[in-house]
Amino acid sequence: MVCEIFSEQMGSSWGFIEEIGWRKGPWTSDEDRLLIEYVKLHGEGRWNSVARLTGLRRNGKSCRLRWVNYLRPDLKRGQITPHEERIILELHARWGNRWSTIARSLPGRTDNEIKNYWRTHFKKKIKNSSDNVEKSRARLWKRQQFQQQQQQQINNQINNQIDIKKVMSLPTMPQAKQEMTILYPNNTIDQQDQVGFFYSSMLNNSTCISQSEPSSSNEDIMWDDLWNLDDFYGHFMINTTTYNKTNTTPCLQPMATTPAFY
DNA sequence: AAGGATAGCAACCGCACGCGG
DNA sequence: ACCGCGTGCGGTTGCTATCCT
Structure with missing residues (x-):
């Protein structure tokens, strides 16, 4: 009442x-x-x-x-500017869906705002790549299996009192890529190329989106690359987010040095 | 003009984490 | 060590406005 x-x-x-x-x-x-x-x-x-x-x-x-x-009084109203858009893209390429982290680099913008902007502004691109949703699920399941196996191995090694350094040593980036290839044996050449693109981008610490003014002729290609990539590292980032959640300090390096499964 | 499709965005939900008791 | 509370985060939902046919 x-x-x-x-x-x-x-x-x-x-x-x-x-x-x-x-x-x-x-x-x-x-x-x-x-x-x-x-x-x-x-x-x-x-x-x-x-x-x-x-x-x-x-x-x-x-x-x-x-x-x-x-x-909040310090919120910036109005549309996302091209400059902000470029920042969002660049940071998303580095951090994935860590919206709050991205938002910290854009004063006056909220994680919700950035998240909504990303999802709506590039929805078409999602469609283009979401044909592989089922494939992604299968990959996710395989990755979880892989993680469980890895964790089990680590536990076994710890139990056997093997040198901790050996257990915790991180593979180099090429090693990680090899694991990806092994993990997804059904990947198409294109998908594996995306993995390679991702790593090379990270290793070089610069992607095509770092160009200050992408030409209109290659812009579509740029978006397609990014969005197809998202299908890969969108899931990829889940692990990073989970294991790195306490690291709230914006940092440009971890993605280039931290392998996917650690 | 009407109705369906799509975009934009506010708000909710579930989960995880940190901290103090 | 455990538990409950407060908070933060990412994903999702649903409403409204606008566009398109």
Whole structure:
């Protein structure tokens, strides 16, 4: 009953989905005002206290998200500029879908904004490469098997008290590429070329997108390369993200020196 | 003009991590 | 060592606006 009254007062194009008293859906200007006042008084953080201290019927996560992605005063509004776009591309080539990391290099832009921009702006490119979704799943499954085997081997070696240095030594990049080739024996030549392109790009620490002004004649090729590549290193990055999650410092080197499966 | 397709974006969800008790 | 809480992150969903046929 209370919820219904509240929903009528606040209104919602989402049909006012209510779960255990929390409001969901688009924020109203009144809610924004309450949240802004809360941050003015208490600063950022302790988002779960917002509801208790302001009467706002939003959970902590929702409040944080609203503040970070929309209400923060230092947010830059407006379209992504070509310069920012180039930065996004370059950083995505290096870090994959680590949107928050990319966002740190673009003051005033949020990870959500960059993520949305990437997904929408290059959606067509996804289609071109998403024909291989099933292949990707198979590759993912194989990679997981590979990782499990690797982990098992490491565990066995540790148990056998083999020199830890030997266990933890990282393969060189060509070795890693060999593993990729072995891992995906059904890869087409093109796919394996993408792997090679990826590594050579990383090793050279520069890709075609590093060119300050790509010519219109090769721009499509550039996008295609990037997007096809994404099919590969989009999954590839999952591992890096998982194992590197605590490394929040923007760093240009790890991808060039850290093999995929470590 | 109408209706379907697509783009853009706000918001939600689930998971993982860090930290303090 | 374990647990709960708060937070951050990436992926996904769903709504609105715009475009296209």
